[in-house]
Amino acid sequence: QKEVEQNSGPLSVPEGAIASLNCTYSDRGSQSFFWYRQYSGKSPELIMFIYSNGDKEDGRFTAQLNKASQYVSLLIRDSQPSDSATYLCAVRHLVTSGTYKYIFGTGTRLKVLA
């Protein structure tokens, strides 16, 4: 089992719709959860992070975390063609005192159709 799993997609949604991106993780000790956006040929860019169970909203983006189900998701409201990119889920957990491990999923490719 991969430590961080994402559906590779592509996930296609029409412009203006809600895009829902999902991620599961295997280590129950994971503490911090991040979503990065990566355009083709570019480096990842942090969109959101979430540390506690529940929802966290930032503009058109909402991150949702359910630690009991080991599940984190990203909702993008009013999707725009410019949102078309690969979305990487990342999880961080403490390995030993003072060191952390940061694990990325393989990413979900999102296509927003105009």
Place this chain on the structure above:
Amino acid sequence: DAGVTQSPTHLIKTRGQHVTLRCSPISGHKSVSWYQQVLGQGPQFIFQYYEKEERGRGNFPDRFSARQFPNYSSELNVNALLLGDSALYLCASSLDFLSGELFFGEGSRLTVL
């Protein structure tokens, strides 16, 4: 303000050679991490440095090494290059080793022939 800068942006090496990649973090950031990204995969963690000390190491062979300098810039060294080392090498800067918010440079694309 300048973001994370990496050099070189592209390089081609042959098997068995050595490569050094360089990274300058965002001003005020004291931690640098290195990642390897193969096409179609997510970034894989190689190292994290904070205040010149190694604070994390991924599952990479000893051919991979890194260091951080007093000005917080960093180098990643890879010895005895293999074809499988061909990838995009990303440097990420963060405020300190506790902060999980990573700011990535544009990467160094390494091709090993």
